[in-house]
Amino acid sequence: MSNEPSYKNRKVITIGIVSELTGLTERKIRYYEERKLIFPERSAKGNRKYSFSDVEQLIEIANKREEGVQTFEIRQQMLRDKRKEAERESRQQMLRGQINARFGIQRE
């Protein structure tokens, strides 16, 4: 829906900057990746690249960790949230389909 390619999701931030931005050590950031909580891309030579979105994710993770939530649980929650979002999307699509079926597809 957004008309912007969105800066939010472009993977362009190196781990050092992410560390500054989140206050997390690089060790922690890499560990959360190992536990599949975060998915940076890699540059040609293998350096991790994160998005602003990833940075926000990491902050949420850090908050949960402070509350004592284990990485495994955080992961479960993330997967659950993702599934719910997919369902919502799906319902939306369904609705759109019905509208088109009754009122026809708008052209031009």
Add this chain to the structure above:
Amino acid sequence: MSNEPSYKNRKVITIGIVSELTGLTERKIRYYEERKLIFPERSAKGNRKYSFSDVEQLIEIANKREEGVQTFEIRQQMLRDKRKEAERESRQQMLRGQINARFGIQRE
């Protein structure tokens, strides 16, 4: 006006990534800074940090350079554009002031 703190202007991208994103050599990127066309921030240890906005600026600069426009002229244009923008802002403010003067300041 924008409600977002905006990812667009946060200086978080290192020069290597900027080079990939723009296709410019690091040499050129540093030179355009020297000519005051671009203003990266610095990390604690002195590494340059750019924003998405800077990346877009650099692409525009690259386009003008290809047309043979000299850095000096590009700079003049940038300053002119900036002044115009400030004037537009100023007129806006003026207008808002008059509206408030006539209709009173809205509270709550």
Add this chain to the structure above:
DNA sequence: CGTGTAAGGAATTCTGACACG
């Protein structure tokens, strides 16, 4: 003027491992 390149050094990042609890 605009850009390339070699130079030397400092800072960054990476991985795999050992440590502790």
Add this chain to the structure above:
DNA sequence: CGTGTAAGGAATTCTGACACG
């Protein structure tokens, strides 16, 4: 399990300079 740390190496970035045109 979650995190720190020392280790060694490779890649990154920085500055100032010389080159060419």
